[in-house]
Amino acid sequence: MDIAVTTLAERVARTLAGLDHSANAAGFEPSASASVDETWRAYLPQADAVLRTIREPSEPMAAIGDVAIWSAMIDAAIGESERI
Numbered sequence: 001m002d003i004a005v006t007t008l009a010e011r012v013a014r015t016l017a018g019l020d021h022s023a024n025a026a027g028f029e030p031s032a033s034a035s036v037d038e039t040w041r042a043y044l045p046q047a048d049a050v051l052r053t054i055r056e057p058s059e060p061m062a063a064i065g066d067v068a069i070w071s072a073m074i075d076a077a078i079g080e081s082e083r084i
Contacts, residue, residue: 009081012047014040051078
């Protein structure tokens, strides 16, 4: 299994920035990577909100995995985001 080298909060923030900037989404820039690099930190509050929202798994998620482990992993991701 691959392990990410960036925090989950950063990856979510970069995705949200990309949605705003990229012409492939809601944005207007044909190549948004530079804009994403410059602005992703401004999306950290929204990324934190996403992480806090997914802290509790849905019933189908809970049916196939350990809820305590999921919650602990998301709590760790939230802790990482507080140190960015």
